[in-house]
Amino acid sequence: MAPIIEANNLRKSFGDVEAVADISFRIEKGELFGFLGPNGAGKTTTIKMLTGLARPDGGTLYLGGIDCTDDPKAAQHLIGVVPDESNLYPELTGLENLCFCAALYGMDKSRRQARARELLDSFGLAQAADRKFGSYSKGMKRKLAIAAGIIHRPAILFLDEPTTGIDVLSARQIRQLIAELHRLGTTIFLTTHYIEEAERLCERIAFIVSGRIVRIDSIEHLLQSVQGKxxxxxxxxxxxxxxxxxxxxxxxxxxxxxxxxxxxxxxxxxxxxxxxxxxxxxxxxxxxxxxxxxPSLEDVFINITGIKGESMRNEGGRGA
Amino acid sequence: MKGWIAFWNIFIKDIRTYYLKPPNISWGLIFPLSWTGMFFIRSGAGLESIPEVLPGVTALSVLFGTTSMLAVTITFEKKNRTFERLLLAPISLELLMLAKTAGAILFGIANGFAPLILAGFAADLSGLDPVIFFLGLVMVAVVSAFLGLFVAVAVQEVFEAQTLSNFFRFPMMFLCGFFFPIEKLPVFLRPLSYVLPMTYGVDILRGAVHGGNKMAYGLSFLVLGAFCVGLFFKSIGNVRRNWII
Structure with a gap:
C-alpha cells in the first residue's frame, strides 16, 4: 500500500540557516507518527512544508498520492492542521469558529452546524459553545483548535506541540482525544518535545536534531536498543x-x-x-x-542525539 | 461551489467582525462629513460649489476608508496567525484574496454614498448621471481596496501598513486633480498625476456629477481596470513569495 505521506530529501533554508536538511520519511495510513526534537530542530518548518505553508527548497513531497512539491495547495483538502498556537478568532464564539472553519472546507450550513455541535459535545465544550473564543482558558482554546482541525474529517491531522503550555489536566484530556482520533483511523503527525508524550502516544518516532532526522523507528525497536542497559x-x-x-x-x-x-x-x-x-x-x-x-524513550533519545531529556523538558516550560 | 461557500463565509465574517463595528460605521460617516465641511469652508463659495468638491471628497473618502480597513483585516490577521488558517483552506489564493477585499470594496462603496447623500440635501444634483457615478464609485472602491491589499501584504505590522498607505494616499490626494487642476500643476509633476489611479477615478466622478470630465470615460475605466488587475496580481505574487515561505 502506498504511504499517505511520503517526503524525500526535503530541504529548507532561511538565508544562511539550514532549517531542514535533507529529510526523508514515509508514513502509513492510520499511523500515529511522532516527530521529536528540541526547539529549533526543524519540526515546525517540516510541518509547514507538509501543510503547504512553506515551499521546500528541494526534495519531493506526496500527500495521499498527490504530488505537492510544486503546488503546496494541491492536497490541502486532505489535511487538518492544529498549529502550535491556537489561532482561532477571539471575537467569534466557539460554535461560530467551528462553523467558519467548516465553511472554509465547503461544508454546507446544516452539515457544519451539526458537525460543530457534535465536536463541541465530544470535546466537553458544549457549555462554552456560545462564549467568545477570546474568553476561553488555554486548555479550552487548545481543544477547540483541535476540533477546528478535524471539523472536515481530514485523512491526515498535523498536530504541532498540542500540549505545550497548558495545565496537566487539559494536557491529559488532549492526549486522550488524540488517542481516540487515532483509534478512529485518522493518520496523525505529531510534533512534540515532550518525550514521555511521544512514548505514550506514538507508534513510530523520528528524532530530528539540527534539521536532520537522526533515527526513525517504532517505539518497540527504539526501546530494544536500551533493553540490555x-x-x-x-x-x-x-x-x-x-x-x-x-x-x-x-x-x-x-x-x-x-x-x-x-x-x-x-x-x-x-x-x-x-x-x-x-x-x-x-x-x-x-x-x-x-x-x-x-530504560525509557528518553534514554534512547539521549543515546542517539546526545541531548539531555531534561533540557528538552525545560524548553517547553513546565512539562505537561 | 465549495470555494464559493468559503468565499461567502469569509466575506460575511469580515463584515460582521470588522466593518459593522460602531467605530468603523462612525468613521465611514464622520470622515466624508469632515472632508465635505472642510472643502466647503475652504472654498468660501456658496452651496453651488458642492458639485465641484463632491467627486474629490467621494474618491478620497473611499480611498482612506478601504485602505485603512484592509491594513487591519489582513495585517492584523497575519500578525495573530488567524490568516494562516485561511491559507490552509483548500481554496485558491485568488479567491481567498477576493473574499478578503470584498468587504473593503463594499465598505468603500458605502463610504462613497455618504458624501453623495449629504450633498443631496444641500445642493442641486439634478445633473448627476447615476449609472456612471455608481460604476465610477465601484471602480474607485475596487482600485482602493486592491491598493490597500498591496500595502497590507507588503508589511508585517498594522502601523507599518498605515505608514506605507500614507506614502500612496497623500501624493494621490494632492496630485489627482482634486485640490489643484492637473493643468495648473508644475510641468514635472503632471506625468506623476497620470500614473495615479485616483486621477482617473476623480475624473469619472467629476463627469458623472457635473459633466466636467477631462478624459473619455472609456479611457478612465480602462486605466482603472488595468490598475486593479496589476495591483491584485502583484499582491497575490507577494503573498506567494513572502507568506508561503
Whole structure:
C-alpha cells in the first residue's frame, strides 16, 4: 500500500540557516507518527512544508498520492492542521469558529452546524459553545483548535506541540482525544518535545536534531536498543557530597547528575547497589533512596542525539 | 461551489467582525462629513460649489476608508496567525484574496454614498448621471481596496501598513486633480498625476456629477481596470513569495 505521506530529501533554508536538511520519511495510513526534537530542530518548518505553508527548497513531497512539491495547495483538502498556537478568532464564539472553519472546507450550513455541535459535545465544550473564543482558558482554546482541525474529517491531522503550555489536566484530556482520533483511523503527525508524550502516544518516532532526522523507528525497536542497559537513580540528603567522585571511583559506570544530590547511573553490567551506597556514605552523603529504573524513550533519545531529556523538558516550560 | 461557500463565509465574517463595528460605521460617516465641511469652508463659495468638491471628497473618502480597513483585516490577521488558517483552506489564493477585499470594496462603496447623500440635501444634483457615478464609485472602491491589499501584504505590522498607505494616499490626494487642476500643476509633476489611479477615478466622478470630465470615460475605466488587475496580481505574487515561505 502506498504511504499517505511520503517526503524525500526535503530541504529548507532561511538565508544562511539550514532549517531542514535533507529529510526523508514515509508514513502509513492510520499511523500515529511522532516527530521529536528540541526547539529549533526543524519540526515546525517540516510541518509547514507538509501543510503547504512553506515551499521546500528541494526534495519531493506526496500527500495521499498527490504530488505537492510544486503546488503546496494541491492536497490541502486532505489535511487538518492544529498549529502550535491556537489561532482561532477571539471575537467569534466557539460554535461560530467551528462553523467558519467548516465553511472554509465547503461544508454546507446544516452539515457544519451539526458537525460543530457534535465536536463541541465530544470535546466537553458544549457549555462554552456560545462564549467568545477570546474568553476561553488555554486548555479550552487548545481543544477547540483541535476540533477546528478535524471539523472536515481530514485523512491526515498535523498536530504541532498540542500540549505545550497548558495545565496537566487539559494536557491529559488532549492526549486522550488524540488517542481516540487515532483509534478512529485518522493518520496523525505529531510534533512534540515532550518525550514521555511521544512514548505514550506514538507508534513510530523520528528524532530530528539540527534539521536532520537522526533515527526513525517504532517505539518497540527504539526501546530494544536500551533493553540490555542497567540503570538506577540514587538520591542523598547532603547535596554538598558530589556524585562526580563516584564517576572517578567507578569508571565503568556512566554517571549523570540530575539534580544536586541526585544522580543517574547507567551500565552494561548489573550495578552493585551496596558498594555504591557505602561509597557515597563515606563521602558524607546520607543516602535516602536507591532505585532501579526501566530504560525509557528518553534514554534512547539521549543515546542517539546526545541531548539531555531534561533540557528538552525545560524548553517547553513546565512539562505537561 | 465549495470555494464559493468559503468565499461567502469569509466575506460575511469580515463584515460582521470588522466593518459593522460602531467605530468603523462612525468613521465611514464622520470622515466624508469632515472632508465635505472642510472643502466647503475652504472654498468660501456658496452651496453651488458642492458639485465641484463632491467627486474629490467621494474618491478620497473611499480611498482612506478601504485602505485603512484592509491594513487591519489582513495585517492584523497575519500578525495573530488567524490568516494562516485561511491559507490552509483548500481554496485558491485568488479567491481567498477576493473574499478578503470584498468587504473593503463594499465598505468603500458605502463610504462613497455618504458624501453623495449629504450633498443631496444641500445642493442641486439634478445633473448627476447615476449609472456612471455608481460604476465610477465601484471602480474607485475596487482600485482602493486592491491598493490597500498591496500595502497590507507588503508589511508585517498594522502601523507599518498605515505608514506605507500614507506614502500612496497623500501624493494621490494632492496630485489627482482634486485640490489643484492637473493643468495648473508644475510641468514635472503632471506625468506623476497620470500614473495615479485616483486621477482617473476623480475624473469619472467629476463627469458623472457635473459633466466636467477631462478624459473619455472609456479611457478612465480602462486605466482603472488595468490598475486593479496589476495591483491584485502583484499582491497575490507577494503573498506567494513572502507568506508561503
Amino acid at each position: 542497567h540503570m538506577m537513580e540514587i538520591s542523598w540528603a547532603n547535596p554538598l557530597a558530589h556524585g562526580e567522585n563516584l564517576a572517578q571511583a567507578f569508571p565503568e559506570l556512566t554517571v549523570e547528575t540530575l539534580l544536586p544530590g541526585t544522580i543517574r547511573i547507567e551500565s552494561d553490567e548489573p550495578i552493585h547497589v551496596g558498594v555504591l551506597v557505602r561509597f557515597l556514605e563515606e563521602q558524607g552523603g546520607h543516602v535516602l533512596e536507591a532505585r532501579r529504573i526501566q
